[in-house]
Amino acid sequence: MVKLSQLFYAGGTVLMRIEQSPEFQIHLQNLRSKEPLFLETIYNVGNGHFGVRDSNPLQGNNLDYIGSPGLFINGFFDYNDVSYGEKYTGYPENDQIINRVFDPRYIRIKVADEDSAIDHFTVDNIDKNLDMQTGLLHEMFSITTPENRNFNLVVESFSSLSKLNVYGIRYSIIPTNFDEDVEIIKLHNYVNQATHQQNEDVRVSQSIGEMQLDFIPDNGQPSYLITTFRSQQGIILTFQANENVAPDPKIDYFKDENNQYGYRSKYHAKKGSEKNFEFLFAIGDIHPLVNARVYADQYLSALDNYIRGTSFQSELMASAQVWQTFWLHSDVKIDGDPQIQLCLRFNLFELNQSAGRDENTSIPAKGLTGNGYGGHFFWDTEMFMLAFFTYTQPQIAKKLLMFRYHTLNIAKQQASEFGLPKGAMYAWRTINGYESSSYWLAGMAQFHINADIAFAIEQYYTITGDDDFLKKYGFEIILETARFWMQYGNFTELDGKHVFVINKVTGPDEYSALVDNNYYTNVMAQFNLRLAIKYAEKFKATDITSRLNVSDKEIDRMKQAAELMYLPYDKEKNVKLQFQDFEQLLPMHLDQIDQSLFPLLLHYHPLMLYRYQVNKQADTIMADILFPKGNTKEQLIADYDFYEPITTHDSSLSKAMYAIAASRAGKKEQSYDFFSQAVKTDLLDLHHNTQNGIHAGSLGAAWQGVVYGFAGVVNNAEHGAKVTFGLEFN
Amino acid sequence: MVKLSQLFYAGGTVLMRIEQSPEFQIHLQNLRSKEPLFLETIYNVGNGHFGVRDSNPLQGNNLDYIGSPGLFINGFFDYNDVSYGEKYTGYPENDQIINRVFDPRYIRIKVADEDSAIDHFTVDNIDKNLDMQTGLLHEMFSITTPENRNFNLVVESFSSLSKLNVYGIRYSIIPTNFDEDVEIIKLHNYVNQATHQQNEDVRVSQSIGEMQLDFIPDNGQPSYLITTFRSQQGIILTFQANENVAPDPKIDYFKDENNQYGYRSKYHAKKGSEKNFEFLFAIGDIHPLVNARVYADQYLSALDNYIRGTSFQSELMASAQVWQTFWLHSDVKIDGDPQIQLCLRFNLFELNQSAGRDENTSIPAKGLTGNGYGGHFFWDTEMFMLAFFTYTQPQIAKKLLMFRYHTLNIAKQQASEFGLPKGAMYAWRTINGYESSSYWLAGMAQFHINADIAFAIEQYYTITGDDDFLKKYGFEIILETARFWMQYGNFTELDGKHVFVINKVTGPDEYSALVDNNYYTNVMAQFNLRLAIKYAEKFKATDITSRLNVSDKEIDRMKQAAELMYLPYDKEKNVKLQFQDFEQLLPMHLDQIDQSLFPLLLHYHPLMLYRYQVNKQADTIMADILFPKGNTKEQLIADYDFYEPITTHDSSLSKAMYAIAASRAGKKEQSYDFFSQAVKTDLLDLHHNTQNGIHAGSLGAAWQGVVYGFAGVVNNAEHGAKVTFGLEFN
Structure with missing residues (x-):
């Protein structure tokens, strides 16, 4: 029975009382299709400013893993030449194509001498649950290395509705059959590009724009300016590792050979023990390329303010509260x-x-x-x-x-x-x-x-x-x-x-x-x-x-x-x-x-x-x-x-x-x-x-x-x- | 007054009696436009099997000279991918595009230490005359080298109507202000390619197919197998210098660094004196690429027969006779x-x-x-x-x-x-x-x-x-x-x-x-x-x-x-x-x-x-x-x-x-x-x-x-x- 009176629920004070209700959960086990690309779509988290596909978190830009990961920022596009067999007057010279930005879910994990960026780790979805009351995506993966080391990776993520620039992600690593040195690296020194493909299905986009990692001020922490070649747009992204929550905080931003900052942490992992890493991303607004370069400092410091002195948990709560209000009204x-x-x-x-x-x-x-x-x-x-x-x-x-x-x-x-x-x-x-x-x-x-x-x-x-x-x-x-x-x-x-x-x-x-x-x-x-x-x-x-x-x-x-x-x-x-x-x-x-x-x-x-x-x-x-x-x-x-x-x-x-x-x-x-x-x-x-x-x-x-x-x-x-x-x- | 009874002229013996009549001549001086590209079209000579644009004979594939030279062989094409902004079911995957084969008019001329292939010779049209009664194109160019050596180049050419594979060209060189060593080189070691161009005028072809100079049996004389990349067509061309007519016959076929044969002749030229060089080309039929390679010997020898033991003059006369018949009927x-x-x-x-x-x-x-x-x-x-x-x-x-x-x-x-x-x-x-x-x-x-x-x-x-x-x-x-x-x-x-x-x-x-x-x-x-x-x-x-x-x-x-x-x-x-x-x-x-x-x-x-x-x-x-x-x-x-x-x-x-x-x-x-x-x-x-x-x-x-x-x-x-x-x- 549809009670439409709820549709225009007048509001009143909204209390933060979230009871996990299966009526609001998209649970992996209940889905008819388990196709990886289908799941990537279904379990996306977004907020109108951006959306993140639910990728295999080890994929990144490694084509060995099958998937179509990416961050899509609303309105962030590049031009793509449109080629016509016969071009007539007034035909668009180019097509606008939304950019597929690097995947903020990506994490590189090294276990002993095995490296997810080099070796092919087998990633099984054990569980996924999207809680639509809070907007929190909770996932568990079972990951096996080529040398049969196995660990569970729990990933929790959300796109904030209270701060539209913020994306949060938390990883927990639990070894199931080894005690070894583990290193995690959070580095996004790439942009996704896709080559032009003529697809027989016109509903699939033919191609994607071109981007580059551009100059960025060196402020000692991971931050990226991504600029497009043709549409002359720029967008700044940055992230911070959460210093407050990790039990043994060691913020170690490092510079790679391309002068890109990343975060890494190395520790000795014990079988059955759990270690957490939390990150808050700030995903900037779209600026004209020139502005993005000239005012990169200011933009970056504004973005930093969104994610500094706060935590995954606080931002999740704030966002969940907006979701509550949403459901009350909608x-x-x-x-x-x-x-x-x-x-x-x-x-x-x-x-x-x-x-x-x-x-x-x-x-x-x-x-x-x-x-x-x-x-x-x-x-x-x-x-x-x-x-x-x-x-x-x-x-x-x-x-x-x-x-x-x-x-x-x-x-x-x-x-x-x-x-x-x-x-x-x-x-x-x-x-x-x-x-x-x-x-x-x-x-x-x-x-x-x-x-x-x-x-x-x-x-x-x-x-x-x-x-x-x-x-x-x-x-x-x-x-x-x-x-x-x-x-x-x-x-x-x-x-x-x-x-x-x-x-x-x-x-x-x-x-x-x-x-x-x-x-x-x-x-x-x-x-x-x-x-x-x-x-x-x-x-x-x-x-x-x-x-x-x-x-x-x-x-x-x-x-x-x-x-x-x-x-x-x-x-x-x-x-x-x-x-x-x-x-x-x-x-x-x-x-x-x-x-x-x-x-x-x-x-x-x-x-x-x-x-x-x-x-x-x-x-x-x-x-x-x-x-x-x-x-x-x-x-x-x-x-x-x-x-x-x-x-x-x-x-x-x-x-x-x-x-x-x-x-x-x-x-x-x-x-x-x-x-x-x-x-x-x-x-x-x-x-x-x-x-x-x-x-x-x-x-x-x-x-x-x-x-x-x-x-x-x-x-x-x-x-x-x-x-x-x-x-x-x- | 149109006498249409001539349209169905019954025939009878056609005598070879060609009176040059201005009523059948396209003379440069009478043309309203003298634009080079326009003239290239108007003065083309062809026979339904092929057509040759009236290029600057020094151009070849040298982009320093402005022009659009080329030999077009009817039905000799390559495929070109057609790219659609949106491609629907049943759309052609590719376009057939006629190939622009190398220009048989091309000649390289060296005067002392100056070389038309390297230095920019200035080429002026002095005279052009297309005699439609015989199909003969007669041209005179005045050519000036950077060091101000000047000579006249007379070019006569025709596409044979009596042997559809034959094209004849004769060059005469007359120095006007120098006595120097002159060398002419007739070598076609290139194929014309054009890059894809999106043209606002759909009536202009967007692009052209790709070709290559392929393997050719080494028979000691210039011959070329041109094959296309995608349509898998092959065509054989060969030419002979006329040994009978040149006053001082010295057939000197040489091999260039790519093992392509060419013809060259070096002599001391005197002011006011004239030296002639005649060539008959045989332009083969289109074959599937595989056949063209396997049977190259046979095809080549058949082509040789068209142009061996004959002369520019004989072939011109035979072709002109067909033109006479054409006019009698048409x-x-x-x-x-x-x-x-x-x-x-x-x-x-x-x-x-x-x-x-x-x-x-x-x-x-x-x-x-x-x-x-x-x-x-x-x-x-x-x-x-x-x-x-x-x-x-x-x-x-x-x-x-x-x-x-x-x-x-x-x-x-x-x-x-x-x-x-x-x-x-x-x-x-x-x-x-x-x-x-x-x-x-x-x-x-x-x-x-x-x-x-x-x-x-x-x-x-x-x-x-x-x-x-x-x-x-x-x-x-x-x-x-x-x-x-x-x-x-x-x-x-x-x-x-x-x-x-x-x-x-x-x-x-x-x-x-x-x-x-x-x-x-x-x-x-x-x-x-x-x-x-x-x-x-x-x-x-x-x-x-x-x-x-x-x-x-x-x-x-x-x-x-x-x-x-x-x-x-x-x-x-x-x-x-x-x-x-x-x-x-x-x-x-x-x-x-x-x-x-x-x-x-x-x-x-x-x-x-x-x-x-x-x-x-x-x-x-x-x-x-x-x-x-x-x-x-x-x-x-x-x-x-x-x-x-x-x-x-x-x-x-x-x-x-x-x-x-x-x-x-x-x-x-x-x-x-x-x-x-x-x-x-x-x-x-x-x-x-x-x-x-x-x-x-x-x-x-x-x-x-x-x-x-x-x-x-x-x-x-x-x-x-x-x-x-x-x-x-x-």
């Missing part, structure tokens, strides 16, 4: 199916770990758990994830929207360079605001992103009533995106009527492209225009409208366009058409296609798919969900029955939307089926690619499945009023 | 404007120099004059060039069609891999039959290529009555391409009617893409289907139809499809629509666009152009031209008046088609304007890129402009009967 309880309950909590936990909080970043499609999709921000943020934050942590929602505001000028520049005299054209995929889609048919042409952002702003404003945001930032985005539609669309005659059309776009469904009058796009554009009109009227004759050069004439044109917006519809079948002429395409009979051929995009040329009535994901159905007002249940059922059989759900964003539609259409069983699959996407690895990173949009979509579906909440943006929570679902 | 005379006359002759000359004659090659888009468009074969051959050969040299037309027959199995394989159970899907651009288009929207999606090939076969058959070809080869292509349309298209309901539609194609116009029911494509597909039906009925119950598994049921389906083919039409305006929904696009007002923004594809993103009613080239108008039967003059005028104002003619294939349409529409002045621009495309460099190679398709289109336009010949393929020539045009 938990969703589901009675009946503990697996679904756990999956849903995992989803919310990951969402909170993924969201940028600095106004310069958003939520990468894979969170901060991998470099899939290049670490890019998509519409996923606004249409699938933002609602969760808007309802439960509006301060984060605002920061995510501010990212769009800070890149508005780039969006305007892109519209202008494309050839449109006015308006803003947001990038379909980006880190820094510039378009990064090399396949524009399923990229730049998905112009609905512009209306999606406007929609999310309206939703945020409706829920929060944040007038200041609307006046200073929100309206400007709504206006400039509305202006885009006026430029990109046009009035024409169609079927004997005067209409406004939006030709040559790609809707949400990526199994069609470059269509005329995509229903979703047009209805969203209409909504975007109406928002601009509404607020232009609200702010009429104020400095807001005059600053933005809004004229009555412009608003009148927008009114006409919104009024005459062409929405393709089959009057005989009573279905909303995905796009004009959709019905003249060949129907695809999905039930006749071998299961091995899914996802279709990995087995068919895009053009083959574009010829068919087939959907990768919810498209028109999303329009039904987002705009229920005036949409009859009969209409919803008709649309559902039309599109569901031709939808492959090859996109992880699809099933949760169908769960909502099915729920509202009264198809309870189908709804529950879709919802359970959606909510289990990552933890049960239903798309077989969680190893490359979580499906962040899908996590948020599953939350919407609960809230918009079973709980019956409808889109607040359209209704323009707060709704009452507290429904229950069996 | 010349078109135009009274009134000598410039147009010369341009048209140049066009025919280049067409004849470009066409492959070995059934394994066709006509590259740039002829054999450059590596633009990768040396690929397009629809240009079948729709713009083949008619010229069909009417004037049907034996060559047949060889060009046989290229398509030999690659039919590849086309069937491509259809199958794309996911179509039957039919042949010819590559939009290719050398070896496999699709080589990395931008499939303006590449593979131009499926009309399949009907274009069928159309050209029908035209060939109608003119020649070659039953044997039709039975053995032609019908099979017609049938398999018709089968493609049955697979790619589908029956549906549209505007309340049961119709056959062909969705998601790109027509000839590349300023639109991925449209439904392109008029040209559909009318060509309809014609293709009807051809298949006609010949299936003709060959009914023979081994021809049984071998190809033709059933009555299949033919009945084809009849239905042809009958119900959807041809978009505006009944109010009475115009054929380029494609369904064309009219809802924004109209582009070309007269309001700055001239500097043409060609539009170099200044706008493709998606920007796709939104507009704008044509790069004749599209629907081509349908009017090709299928005049039952098309009223009123219809033609309506279409012309609709499309002409929105056509940029950014494609060099456009204006000749508009010349034909205008001529038939009675718009004489416009017709003449279009025709003169079309015919002058290369010689006057109207597209500013002749430096990269001739526009082969445009050359053939200009010929069609005369024959189909002014001369009033209509498409024989549709009429199914020969027409009478002999019309006159003022």
Whole structure:
């Protein structure tokens, strides 16, 4: 039973009382898949500023060990040349690719004359437990050297939610069959690089940027300046060994042959005895390369302050407290199916770990758990994830929207360079605001992103009533995106009527492209225009409208366009058409296609798919969900029955939307089926690619499945009023 | 005045009587542009097997000299990896790129202690004259050394039409201000390579394949085996110095440090005296690399036979005789404007120099004059060039069609891999039959290529009555391409009617893409289907139809499809629509666009152009031209008046088609304007890129402009009967 009243738990004093509850724990033994790369993703710990994959701690940059370790810092990217067989005007010269920074989990261990950096130690996962109440990842590895010395390595780690720059890790070494000299070395004198790989699966990033360990002031302790070659970004990292906790403190920072500082400790280990080493990392903010070099001293000393005179334990407690607050505000309880309950909590936990909080970043499609999709921000943020934050942590929602505001000028520049005299054209995929889609048919042409952002702003404003945001930032985005539609669309005659059309776009469904009058796009554009009109009227004759050069004439044109917006519809079948002429395409009979051929995009040329009535994901159905007002249940059922059989759900964003539609259409069983699959996407690895990173949009979509579906909440943006929570679902 | 009766000159004994006539000469002084790279293209000499750009003969692979020299051998290519920002299923892994082989014009000249290979000699063109009656290129250069020694270098060269493997070159050296020792060295110990370059102009090839000088049997004379790295092709070249002609014969083949043989001659040169050196090259056929190595001896000795015991003069005479025959059959005379006359002759000359004659090659888009468009074969051959050969040299037309027959199995394989159970899907651009288009929207999606090939076969058959070809080869292509349309298209309901539609194609116009029911494509597909039906009925119950598994049921389906083919039409305006929904696009007002923004594809993103009613080239108008039967003059005028104002003619294939349409529409002045621009495309460099190679398709289109336009010949393929020539045009 979902008790949604908890969703808006008013707060009150939050006490630090953490009872370890299995309902909040991701325990290794309970996971269906034990694939190492899958576990690396699932057990990541992050905080929106950075994420750390749950690597084999002995791997580092040693390619002998299989794994894909790394630290991903939100917004820290390099450019990568995009090479086209044929390059046309306006194609992006380069791609932004999130950097895979060195792994802070890495530790080198020497036992007698054996060395994990040289010899191949066998590492077995004995236990892993992620406690989502505190954000603490607790692991035990059993490690065997080539000469059969065995020891247990306990690793505890967390990414701090209270200090977004801090990452803590604690190692305990317990020999099980030897008494020998042991040395541990904590040194990160490398950067991860990956070579360019052409991957048949476009969802995997093709390559990764180039970085280097740059000059760093010699302050006698480990600190690193990592700079990128092309994007000219720099980031400083440092760490301290904890002097207070180790029973026999001996801080021994040493310099390696490259003048990089590391920490080492050598001691005689006894069978069965335990020795602890604790480290706090401070992971800096992103700076322009020049600043990072010039002000390295200052930045470094600021970072030091985060981790000096404190301890692993104190920082963990502070962070856990934030997690407690998070759960108080955001938990969703589901009675009946503990697996679904756990999956849903995992989803919310990951969402909170993924969201940028600095106004310069958003939520990468894979969170901060991998470099899939290049670490890019998509519409996923606004249409699938933002609602969760808007309802439960509006301060984060605002920061995510501010990212769009800070890149508005780039969006305007892109519209202008494309050839449109006015308006803003947001990038379909980006880190820094510039378009990064090399396949524009399923990229730049998905112009609905512009209306999606406007929609999310309206939703945020409706829920929060944040007038200041609307006046200073929100309206400007709504206006400039509305202006885009006026430029990109046009009035024409169609079927004997005067209409406004939006030709040559790609809707949400990526199994069609470059269509005329995509229903979703047009209805969203209409909504975007109406928002601009509404607020232009609200702010009429104020400095807001005059600053933005809004004229009555412009608003009148927008009114006409919104009024005459062409929405393709089959009057005989009573279905909303995905796009004009959709019905003249060949129907695809999905039930006749071998299961091995899914996802279709990995087995068919895009053009083959574009010829068919087939959907990768919810498209028109999303329009039904987002705009229920005036949409009859009969209409919803008709649309559902039309599109569901031709939808492959090859996109992880699809099933949760169908769960909502099915729920509202009264198809309870189908709804529950879709919802359970959606909510289990990552933890049960239903798309077989969680190893490359979580499906962040899908996590948020599953939350919407609960809230918009079973709980019956409808889109607040359209209704323009707060709704009452507290429904229950069996 | 065009005397078209000459076009079918019956032949008779051809006497070797060559009167040098300025009407057949391209003389340097008469050319408007003197840009070196432009001249390299214009003065190329080729014969369909190979082409040699008119380089600075001292350049070789010395990058100090500016130029783009090279020998292009039809079909000799290497693969080049194609890198995609996002690579989807079915994308070509690699591109075929024609190789730029070493320049056989290259000569190294030493004067006293000065050496053209080391010192920078200044080379001025004094005179160039291409005699199109004989194919002889006669040039004089004035060459000045750094120490101001000056000599004239006369170069005469030709590519033999009588022995397609033979290229002849003769050098004469005349000192003007010195008496010194002179040494000439003829050594080709290098292969040309070009590095990968991302070019903003997609019409320029992005890169070039890799080659090497391979092992060659040591037969004591210069011979080279060039092999490619990836396509595993090999080609043998050899040359001989002419012992008979040089006044003081001293054949001195020497070995350089890489064991490559060359020729050298050292003598004391006197001011004003002339010394000649003659060489005959034999340029082998393309072999699989392994064969080329194993059978190098045999191949080499066969090549030797072409050039042993003969002379530059004899081979030139033999080749010139073939040129004489060519002109007797193919010349078109135009009274009134000598410039147009010369341009048209140049066009025919280049067409004849470009066409492959070995059934394994066709006509590259740039002829054999450059590596633009990768040396690929397009629809240009079948729709713009083949008619010229069909009417004037049907034996060559047949060889060009046989290229398509030999690659039919590849086309069937491509259809199958794309996911179509039957039919042949010819590559939009290719050398070896496999699709080589990395931008499939303006590449593979131009499926009309399949009907274009069928159309050209029908035209060939109608003119020649070659039953044997039709039975053995032609019908099979017609049938398999018709089968493609049955697979790619589908029956549906549209505007309340049961119709056959062909969705998601790109027509000839590349300023639109991925449209439904392109008029040209559909009318060509309809014609293709009807051809298949006609010949299936003709060959009914023979081994021809049984071998190809033709059933009555299949033919009945084809009849239905042809009958119900959807041809978009505006009944109010009475115009054929380029494609369904064309009219809802924004109209582009070309007269309001700055001239500097043409060609539009170099200044706008493709998606920007796709939104507009704008044509790069004749599209629907081509349908009017090709299928005049039952098309009223009123219809033609309506279409012309609709499309002409929105056509940029950014494609060099456009204006000749508009010349034909205008001529038939009675718009004489416009017709003449279009025709003169079309015919002058290369010689006057109207597209500013002749430096990269001739526009082969445009050359053939200009010929069609005369024959189909002014001369009033209509498409024989549709009429199914020969027409009478002999019309006159003022």
